[in-house]
Amino acid sequence: MKRQWLSRWSFLILLLLFSLLLAGCWDYHELENLFIVTGVGLDQVADSDKEEDPDKEANTEKMDVTLQIGKTQSPSTGSSDTGTQKSSAILLKTAKDTTMESIMQLDQDSSRTMLLHHNQVMLLGRDLAKSGIENRIDAFLRNQQMRMEVLVMVADRRAEDILAAELEEEEISSMYLYGMMQDLYNVSPHYKIRMLDFVSRLRDGTSSAVAPIVELVEQEDKERLKLKGMAIFKKDKMVGSLSSQEMQGYIWTMGNVKQGALAAQTDLGRAVFRIVKLEAKRDIGLNPNGSIRGTISVYATLALTELRGFSGMTPLELMPYLVTLSENEIKRQIRDAFKVAQELDADIYRFGLDFHRRHPKVWKTIEEQWDQLFREMDLDLQVKVKLPATGQIAKSLEMEEPKP
Amino acid sequence: MIANARFFPFSGIVPNDLVMLIKNNSWKELSILLLGFLFRKLSFLGNQYALYRKTTGPYDDRTKGPGMEKELTKNLAYLKDNLSDSCDLKVHPLEFGPKNQWSGAMVFIEGMIDNGKITDGILRPLKDWRPESKMPAAGDGLINELAKKVICAGSVKPVASLGDIILECLSGNTAVLVDGCATGLIIGTKGWEKRSVSEPQSETVIRGPREGFTENICNNTALIRRKIRSGRLHVENLIVGRRSQTDVRLMYLEDVASHEVVAEVKKRLGRLDVDAILESGYIEEYIEDAPFSPFSTVGYSEKPDVIAAQILEGRVAILVDGTPFVLTAPMLFIESFQTTEDYYTRPLYASLVRMLRFVGYLISIFAPALYIALTSFHQEFIPTTLLFSIANAREGTPFPVLLESMGMVFAFEILREAGIRLPRPVGQAISIVGALIMGDAAVSAGLVGAPVVITVAITAVASFLVPAQNDAASVLRVVMMVLASFTGWYGISMGALAVLMHLGSLNSFGVPYFNGLAWTRDQEDTIVRMPLWFMIRRPQGIPENNTVRGRFFIPVFRPHEVLDEDSEDEQEEGPKERGAGA
Amino acid sequence: MRIDKSRISGLQFMFAMTCFIQASTLLSTFIASVTFQDSWLAALSGSLVCLPLIWLYRSLMVMFPHQNLLEIFDEVYGPVLGKVVSAGYCWFFITLGSINLTDLGDFVKLTIMEETPNVVLLIMCILVAAMALRRGVSLVVRYSDFFVTVAFSVLVISIILLLNQIKLENFLPVFDQPIGKYIQGTHIIAAIPYGELVVFLMIHPNAKMSRRDSGRYLLWAFFLGGFTMLFTVLRDVAVLGNTLDMFTMPPLVTLRLVNLGMALSRMEILFVIVLIILLFFKIMVLYYVSVMTVAHLLKIKKYRHLILSVGAFMITYGLTLYPCPVKHAASAQETTPFIWSPFEILIPLLTFIVAKIKKLPAGKEM
Incomplete structure (x- = not known):
């Protein structure tokens, strides 16, 4: 009796081991095969693109999706060419109907898989924000890779410009934005608009969502990011904005x-x-x-x-x-x-x-x-x-x- | 083996067919074949195990040998024969009595006796012996007379069996045979070169006694007796090993230790039928509960104070001649985390160290697995800045994470093993070469990432916090790494649960091995160490009777404050309390 | 007589029940989309409604201290009808186990292992549980107090870490929903975590406890478990506010929001393991009870032979039970409480009444 049990158990364990070794691992992603996405920018399709491709004209649903990816450098090679260091962020851009379609397209076109978990900020281009965003952000709520902590911000002009900014303070502009918001959070929690806060207001029905506006300023060949005020949304459309001064008034009210x-x-x-x-x-x-x-x-x-x-x-x-x-x-x-x-x-x-x-x-x-x-x-x-x-x-x- | 035939119809296949199968690309059949092969190997192992479980006859095979003859020459001839005519067997002819009328012989084995004892205790008294009254006749009377009046030694006993004489000689005693007598005398003259009591290498302490056991069993028994001067401390001698005839002693407190455990230990020791016991590890392997478990279910120590504490908690100590390592049973999982120093230092610090040890143990098992799971499955859970630094370090390294960390863990085990076996100065050199040069070179050459080196280093250091569980941790570490590379965090959690279930299923001599940090009285000495005056009871489960260690009293906290506030009460109650105490 | 002879202490029995209730906190999802910000009210009223139910189970335990549920049926309804009822319960327990098994699979897939096939996760879980089952109930419930402690500390820690995100206004307005919704929420809470305690009627003969203790332990388990559930719901409502009903697993989203600066964010992995452990415990208990029921029905003394086959059946049954989690959630909201009610409330009540009329245990005891 005993012996039979032992052999049967060992048989089972053997099967398990085989399945372990043969079947492979499903969620296994080596770090070096991943692109760590740090920021996502959504923009209205640029006019220049429209002219190139007449098909796009018909479909107004299309939008430009820009992904900012933190570049990883191996320490041994990175140290040697510090003098000629280029930007440490990669920008990938495509235009599709929805966010996820664009991301999948970029996934196919690039050498690595996109890792969206570490997305810090969702930047909305001003034009896109004005045309309504409710049907644009579903991916940011549904997808398991997206977190509710993602910052929502509006770019003064186009989101991709903000993501492409080369800053002195921080190599990756989204990380800079995150740091800036974290700093403002210590001033008042109402500065920092997370996806959760944003969606919560959209769901209220009567409340208007707000989101900080960032502006790209060029000062003596240097690019800087500044907080310009707050965008005001009516339903899901941006209808206006508060200036810096008025934003302070709003924050005090809260x-x-x-x-x-x-x-x-x-x-x-x-x-x-x-x-x-x-x-x-x-x-x-x-x-x-x-x-x-x-x-x-x-x-x-x-x-x-x-x-x-x-x-x-x-x-x-x-x-x-x-x-x-x-x-x-x-x-x-x-x-x-x-x-x-x-x-x-x-x-x-x-x-x-x-x-x-x-x-x-x-x-x-x-x-x-x-x-x-x-x-x-x-x-x-x-x-x-x-x-x-x-x-x-x-x-x-x-x-x-x-x-x- | 019906199952076998059903599952593996190809099990009787010959190599030619194998070649055919490979040529025909019939991978399905081939894999079934391989499975069948492995299955048969495993069932063979299973058979062996079952055989082992069947051998349960108690061993009682001590060579009794024939009784002694009256003629001395015959006896000597027998002894020589049965000691394979060894050159270290010395037969010293004797003639004694007032007129040297008796002839005899002294038999011993060179190197195992104390020459002084032989000269002063046997030879000189025999030469000087002048019987006071009438001469006793040859035979038992003479032997009795010799034993009682002549020989000066601590232990003298008559024997009548030649087998016994051989045994006694082999353990360092001297036999005195007299012509015409069918009994002989065995005189305790054991004495050989031995290591003196010194500080044990494996368990060093900062505070606490520094003596350690030696290879001499009598010495070891005495070392324990010096700690527990109780009449209830029972010592029992057993002889184990067909050829080695090793002394094995059980020590336990008769009124504390559980009778079931004692009986179980005796039963298992009695079941032993082996050639030789060279170290207590032999005994451990034969009597432990779960031979295939990574966790050991028999404890051991080299220090008398540890063993004394274990005996006082109701455990049985098993001493084996020829080794300084003493076994204790039953062993609980938690024992590995309790060191003697915990009880010698003050409770607050001891508790802190205890917790540190638990954390260290968890790190030593889970750290590499966690690293694998986090970096290759759940990048989500690494804070962004940390992820970037890890990714930067990983960039350009050629191996997958599992291989990388497996390799580093393997390299660490190699270094550790090399460091232990070599003499100390060389060992240090090895660790410097290994740790500094290899680790650094591997990172800067881009073979492995620095985070792996850090992870493995912290794992290695943490594993030394709980040396008693080191072997289990090494095995579990690898298992966890494989599980982590298979299903990441879920694999780790299921692995951890499986380990918990396995721990829960273990028993050590009928006592549950691991109580799962349950809410019982034992908590007072588990994650924290409560003050000694708080722990008035022995641990649950181990002792049978007499579970109370002492009376509970709280030492006076800050005595002068008490005097200031309640000086009147103190005076009133003082004499009463003293009365109650007496 | 008894198939599994291992014994457990009364305290372990209590903690096992607590742990069992705590494991259902994940299911607060189901009421979130019914009663919104008043979910905590539903949790509270559901708990209170269950007090008589707890009393019913306790009376059955006291009346038949040495018989498990199926043996009680045999005695109360006679061998034939008793077997029929027992077969019904056999289906109930196995279904319950399978549902919880798929819950675990869905949860793990949703949180940490997106691409791994469900069946691998379930097989791993069942194999580990089978390890425990081989040693009987004593090992099944051995770690319950440890698990309960861990679950409690995680709840407390998460509330402390989320203090800065808790907005008490989120509870307003109170009583804003139509009354029917509250009844539905109460019913769900009563049927899913508390009513499932009926499985412990299969275990109670193994517990060493006196008549008085059994009631006390049941009540304590009820309070501790209910406390956890209530505070989990309160925490989720306070943090998530009006977005609560949007998510498939609110507790998880809440825990994901824990953020103490850049370095101490993303700690939900610690919470995930606790949730996995709790679900595993619940599955293990249900698995054990299913195996015992099958062994009892088939009159098999050596239940160990059944472990793996019942486990395999539970996996396949679980995988084919619901086509997708959405359907699962919908049925848990609407149909499941009604299907469970007979097994959790009606039949025990009927048994109690019939036993009282027949004056069964009294004659037996003497």
């Missing part, structure tokens, strides 16, 4: 700000503050006349970092003055941003969602007309600033000495 600067100018002089902490509390309700009333209370703790002017004021007078000054400045910026949003009918603050959560019963009756309600909504803005410290010096050089 609260949870841990860093940042605030400059205020008056006739007397210019004061620069550092934001130590900024919280915003939001409340939303229905006015008796049927319009929507939103209340935003901002509580900010600032620190004074630079002063210019204000001569003739004693520190004792100055501090309350600075407090009101900064409060007004915050109010102004928030209102500026809000005005832009209202003009575009775009609820970037997710007031609609807030209303839905607070008053689910009423929401059902007003959901249809939310756009109009939002346009006519009045914002009740209260800002409270605390300015506990003046920094290392109490008086500035320009200030007048109090007379004895």
Whole structure:
């Protein structure tokens, strides 16, 4: 009995071993046969391409897909020719109907397989963003290789230019973008728009998605990437944008700000503050006349970092003055941003969602007309600033000495 | 073998057909043929194993030999014959008595006796012996008289069997035969050159006793006795090995050790029927529970304090003559992670080191497999910057990851083996050549990537944290690497689960080998080492009775603070407590 | 009498049940697309609804402390009808095992091994489980407390790591769905993780526990398991918000979001192994119970002969059960709870009542 069992087991183990050795490995990909994709750019098909190929004209679904691939260099060869080092990113580009089709096409055309897991950023070209993106991003949600952490950004002109940028700070521009967003995340989490946040807003129905805009700037032969503002989407189409200043106003409205600067100018002089902490509390309700009333209370703790002017004021007078000054400045910026949003009918603050959560019963009756309600909504803005410290010096050089 | 015939209709095939099959490209038949061949080989092994399991008769084959004759010459002739007329057999003729009326002979084996003992204990008293009253007649009376009054030695006993005389002589005792007597005397004169007690090489400690066992079994027994001066410490002698007739001693605490375990050990030792026992490893291999498992189910140590601690926990120690390595049974998996120093250093640090050892063990098994799985299956899970550095290192290396890491692991095993066997100075040179030059050269020549070298290096270093499980770890490491290269992370997790299941199925002398970090009292000495005063009970499962080590009491923490706060209470309760303690 | 003679302690029995419930946390998927942000309410009410069910199982365990479910049937319904009911349960257990087996395959395929054929993954799993089964129930449940500890610590760690992404507003609005949806969600939760505890009626004779203990252990297992499930759902809702119902496996997406800077991201591989282990445990228990049922039906004392054949059957059955995961999810939402209900609730209840009327165990005990 025992013997039979043993032989039967050994037979099974043998079979398993054979299957191990013969059948091969399915998911096995050597690293050197992979292209590590670090960024994906989606663009409207460029005009020049259209002329070359008349077929494309008929099909407006086509888009340019640009993949940025981090180039790997073997350490032994890399060290020898540092002088003549070229860009360390490879750009591959093709035009197909969908993202995955393009990626598969590029897969076929190149020597290696695409590894999409490490994609850092999805860049949308401005034109594509304006024409609607809902049918473009399914691949980024469905595919197992795509992560929900991928950053969503809009390129000021074409996404491929951003991906092709040769920067001094970082060899691969998408890694630079990732670093930039991570840095801004520490300022406020609302700067960093991940795929999850983006999709979450698209699914709200009433909310408008936002995404940071990057711009390629050339300064004295050097290319730099700058954050230009925020794109505002209505449904899935980009309808406008916030400027840098207005973006700050938007971020403050969302609260949870841990860093940042605030400059205020008056006739007397210019004061620069550092934001130590900024919280915003939001409340939303229905006015008796049927319009929507939103209340935003901002509580900010600032620190004074630079002063210019204000001569003739004693520190004792100055501090309350600075407090009101900064409060007004915050109010102004928030209102500026809000005005832009209202003009575009775009609820970037997710007031609609807030209303839905607070008053689910009423929401059902007003959901249809939310756009109009939002346009006519009045914002009740209260800002409270605390300015506990003046920094290392109490008086500035320009200030007048109090007379004895 | 019906199964055989059914599965492999081609098993009786001749080589000609084989050639034909190859020529005809009939790969299907060929593979069936090969399978059949391997299957037969394996079933042969299975048969052998079954045969081994069948041999269960207890061995009792000690050569009794014939009884002694009265004539001295006949006895001597027999002894010479049966000791194959060896030249180191010395027969020293004696004549003694007041008038030298008795003749006899002293038989011993050169080199195994202590010359001083023979001169002072046998020769001189015999020469000087003048019986006080009447002369005893030749025969048992004389032998008794000699044994009781004349010979000065620690152990003197009469024997009547020539077989016994041969055995005793072979173990270093001296036989005194007297003409006309059918009994002889065996006098304990063992004495040979031996290594003195020294610090063991395999288990060095920073804090703790530095003595180690020697090759002499009596010495070893004494070393343990010096640690446990208990009357309940039972020592039992067995003789194992048809030819080697090796002394094997069992030591255990009668009132603590489980009777089932003791009986099991005795049963398995009794089942042994072998030519020789040269080292305790022989015994281990014959009595262990799972011979084909990578995990050993019998513990061993070279240090008396370790063995004493094991005995105190209720285990049985098996001492074997001729080796400083003492076996203990039953062995638990967790034992490999407990070193004596854990109990000599303070508990906080000891716990930290204990955890480190667990982590090190896991690293030593899984690190290369993880490297393979991550770099060739799940690049997703490597942080991007790290992935780039690994990819840069991998760029341009010619071999697949599995081959690369297998090669490095193999190279490491070679270096280790070479380093151990060679004398220490040369060994160091080898490790320098191996580690520095080979590793560095291989990387800079682009043969292997630097990450592999790092992985294998950390694996190698980590494997030294748990030396007792080193052999198991080496085997499992390779298995895990193969599994990882087959189905990546899933393969590793299934492999780990299989190892867990295997560990769970093991028993050591009827005691479960691995309790799976279960929520039991044993946790106090598993991942952490609780303070000694906390561990008042012996580990679960091993001891049968007397599971309590001592009374539980908490040593006074910060005594002066207590005095400050509760000085009144202290005075009241002080005498009471002392009374209770007494 | 008993086929498998190995014994387990009451504590192990409890942890085995906890682990069994925890293994179903992956299935919170099924309620996510039914009750959305109120899924945690469904999890909670589902758990509470199950309390009487737990009491029912406990009473059966106490009434027949030395007989497993099939032996109870034999005694309560007589040899013929009992066998028919037992055959039904045999199908139920094997189907359950096969479904969980395919769950494991789908999960692994979705997360780490995209291209590997399902059958290879399943064979590996069944072979490892078979190793454990050969040693009987004592090895099957031996590591349950270890697994439970690991599962708990992973839950706690993941919640801590995700603290900065948790938005409590995601729970609002509460009670926003039509009432029918809540009932559906509650039913799913009741039938899938808790009702499946009926398999432990096959194991309880092997556990060494007193009358009082059995109830206590069942309740504790229920609380620990329910706690895990509730907190998993809470975590997923708080992190994913309104995207929860979009994903096929919300817990996994949640874990993938753990990110502590560049170096400490992408750690979900650690969570994946825990989920694999938990599913493996559940499969192993179901596999064991299936083998025992088959052995009992065929009156085979040496159940070891059956292990591999039952395993092979479970693999093939599992592979042909559902054509795709979508269909699987749909059936788990709609049909499965109704098919399972008789086996998990009705028949045990009927057995209990009939046994009470016949005053069966009392006569037997004396």
